[in-house]
Amino acid sequence: MAEVFTLSHVSKTYKNDGKEFEALKDISLDIKEGEIFGVIGMSGAGKSTLVRTLNRLEEVSAGSVSFYGQDLAALKPAEIRKVRRQIAMIFQSFNLVGQRSVISNVMQPLRIAGVPHGKRKEKALGMLRVVGLEEKKNEFPSRLSGGQRQRVAIARALAADPRVLLCDEATSALDPKITGEILELLKEINRKTKLTIIIITHEMSVVERICDRVAIIDNGNLAEVGEVNEIFRNPKSEAARKLVFPSNPFDPTSSDSRLIRIVFDGLAASKPFIAELVEKTGRKVNILSANTKSVGGIGYGQMVLELPENKEDQEIIVNFFREGGLSIQEISTVTETSAGDHKRLNNDSEKGETQ
Amino acid sequence: MSEYIIDAIKTGVVETLEMTAFSSILAYIVGLPLGILLYATAKGRVLANRPVNFLLGLVVNVSRSLPFLILLVLIIPFTRLVTGTSIGTTASIVPLTVGAIPIVARMVESSLSEVSPGIIEAAASMGASPIYIIIHFVLPEATPSLFLGAAINVATILGYSAMAGVIGGGGLGALALQYGYYRYQEDVLWTTVTILILMVMFIQAGGNLISKKSRK
Ligand SMILES: Nc1ncnc2c1ncn2[C@@H]1O[C@H](COP(=O)(O)OP(=O)(O)O)[C@@H](O)[C@H]1O
Ligand SMILES: [Mg+2]
Numbered sequence: 001m002a003e004v005f006t007l008s009h010v011s012k013t014y015k016n017d018g019k020e021f022e023a024l025k026d027i028s029l030d031i032k033e034g035e036i037f038g039v040i041g042m043s044g045a046g047k048s049t050l051v052r053t054l055n056r057l058e059e060v061s062a063g064s065v066s067f068y069g070q071d072l073a074a075l076k077p078a079e080i081r082k083v084r085r086q087i088a089m090i091f092q093s094f095n096l097v098g099q100r101s102v103i104s105n106v107m108q109p110l111r112i113a114g115v116p117h118g119k120r121k122e123k124a125l126g127m128l129r130v131v132g133l134e135e136k137k138n139e140f141p142s143r144l145s146g147g148q149r150q151r152v153a154i155a156r157a158l159a160a161d162p163r164v165l166l167c168d169e170a171t172s173a174l175d176p177k178i179t180g181e182i183l184e185l186l187k188e189i190n191r192k193t194k195l196t197i198i199i200i201t202h203e204m205s206v207v208e209r210i211c212d213r214v215a216i217i218d219n220g221n222l223a224e225v226g227e228v229n230e231i232f233r234n235p236k237s238e239a240a241r242k243l244v245f246p247s248n249p250f251d252p253t254s255s256d257s258r259l260i261r262i263v264f265d266g267l268a269a270s271k272p273f274i275a276e277l278v279e280k281t282g283r284k285v286n287i288l289s290a291n292t293k294s295v296g297g298i299g300y301g302q303m304v305l306e307l308p309e310n311k312e313d314q315e316i317i318v319n320f321f322r323e324g325g326l327s328i329q330e331i332s333t334v335t336e337t338s339a340g341d342h343k344r345l346n347n348d349s350e351k352g353e354t355q
Numbered sequence: 356m357s358e359y360i361i362d363a364i365k366t367g368v369v370e371t372l373e374m375t376a377f378s379s380i381l382a383y384i385v386g387l388p389l390g391i392l393l394y395a396t397a398k399g400r401v402l403a404n405r406p407v408n409f410l411l412g413l414v415v416n417v418s419r420s421l422p423f424l425i426l427l428v429l430i431i432p433f434t435r436l437v438t439g440t441s442i443g444t445t446a447s448i449v450p451l452t453v454g455a456i457p458i459v460a461r462m463v464e465s466s467l468s469e470v471s472p473g474i475i476e477a478a479a480s481m482g483a484s485p486i487y488i489i490i491h492f493v494l495p496e497a498t499p500s501l502f503l504g505a506a507i508n509v510a511t512i513l514g515y516s517a518m519a520g521v522i523g524g525g526g527l528g529a530l531a532l533q534y535g536y537y538r539y540q541e542d543v544l545w546t547t548v549t550i551l552i553l554m555v556m557f558i559q560a561g562g563n564l565i566s567k568k569s570r571k
Contacts, residue, residue, distance in 0.1 A: 091476070093473050095474050108481065
């Protein structure tokens with residue numbers, strides 16, 4: 001599949017009053033046509049900076065960003081403006097023109113693209129129909145709810161048939177129910193039109209819900225990139241672990257015990273493997289946390305288990321799960337970081353930024 | 356009050372309105388684009404340009420810090436050049452306009468600066484040019500604030516017109532000075548002052564109303 005964006009060794013250094021800050025450090029990745037690509041990280045990680053290099057709202061300090069093989073840095077102002085018409089963007093704060101009606105907001109990119117007036121209106125109405133807000137066409141944004149405003153912003157973004165949609169924390173100002181509806185809408189648009197969508201978020205739940213692949217940004221570094229399913233099952237970087245591990249397991253009973261996380265997919269979930277563990281090995285574990293969720297449309301279960309203190313017992317248990325085909329990760333042993341710390345870290349990763 | 360004085364007050368009202376209206380319009384014809392330029396060339400804005408912004412800012416600041424009364428005197432040769440005279444209503448319009456331009460420019464700049472950077476970013480992400488962004492995003496979004504600013508500016512110009520009248524003649528200001536101060540006719544003084552106050556209140560209320568009506 002064609003590459004929509006190719007980032008190669010992208011770095012970005014902000015310079016303010018002699019002070020330098022490296023917001024992006026040597027980031028290389030590809031975004032493929034038709035995929036929903038997530039970029040996740042904590043507040044201040046550099047996600048917005050990264051996404052803004054994609055339409056050159058932000059110039060890179062080193063490295064290059066190309067859009068369908070074309071190096072963005074080489075474009076003249078008029079040329080980059082033309083390219084931007086193909087790279088639509090929506091925002092956390094919607095950024096609609098409050099003094100203009102809904103339809104007039106949606107017509108704006110068509111006007112910029114030089115579409116004649118009559119056609120503009122027709123196209124804009126069509127887009128409003130797609131987002132389910134045709135009857136609000138003459139309203140002003142101040143009279144709409146947050147979810148409706150974001151729908152208008154989506155209609156506006158897609159009005160001039162862009163090839164990519166960038167979403168910078170597009171659901172972060174919305175409640176969970178509305179977030180779900182907006183994500184559904186985006187997913188449906190992606191399915192129907194094969195539009196490439198890039199989703200910036202600090203919430204793992206957003207990524208799990210609709211992204212095919214995800215890049216984890218940690219402190220300006222690309223910590224990990226890959227299929228969402230794969231990262232959920234088997235997070236390799238510390239940043240990824242923080243994101244996917246359950247946020248608040250019970251405290252372990254002993255400070256010497258070893259904690260592991262096991263992940264099983266929908267098929268294995270029907271197997272009573274904790275019971276089998278006891279039956280076959282005679283070893284017991286303590287379940288500190290257990291849940292199921294849908295990641296990329298596949299049902300997964302995960303558990304945080306506290307293993308007995310005896311090292312031999314621990315090996316037997318871990319081997320039993322490995323042989324059963326479950327993926328296993330160590331959670332920082334209680335002696336390294338206290339259980340309290342572990343909890344706090346995970347909670348932080350769930351909150352992230354809200355503005 | 357004699358009929359003669361009542362007539363004089365009526366003429367004064369008309370002259371004051373004329374001076375205020377013409378000066379306001381002229382001041383906006385120059386001050387609005389100047390304010391837009393001040394805004395657009397500032398750091399981080401769509402047409403950021405340090406030298407231009409610095410120069411414009413300097414001119415505006417210097418002319419704004421000049422007391423209006425001093426400007427009235429300094430500008431007399433220029434007024435003569437433009438209008439052929441330095442007294443009367445028409446002549447007063449020149450210093451009024453010149454004095455109001457920097458005030459208008461700053462007010463416009465401040466109104467435009469209130470527009471959320473997010474809206475400008477959205478516009479830029481659509482591929483809009485800087486000029487397009489100003490015309491189709493910034494100006495519409497700032498409209499209510501521009502009206503509010505205009506009410507304050509017109510009221511200020513009205514106040515200045517009274518001062519201009521003192522030097523060049525014409526309007527309620529000249530009348531108040533002539534009768535109220537030189538001839539101790541307190542009733543004329545208070546009548547003109549009351550009319551001036553009412554006019555300012557009326558302009559302010561009108562501006563507020565228009566601003567409110569335009570806010571969606
Ligand atoms: N214009 C700027 N000047 C200096 N530092 C900036 C600027 N923009 C962002 N930063 C810094 O870069 C880092 C990354 O910011 P951002 O990309 O907005 O993070 P995120 O979107 O992941 O929360 C932050 O530490 C932020 O303070
Ligand atoms: Mg951000």
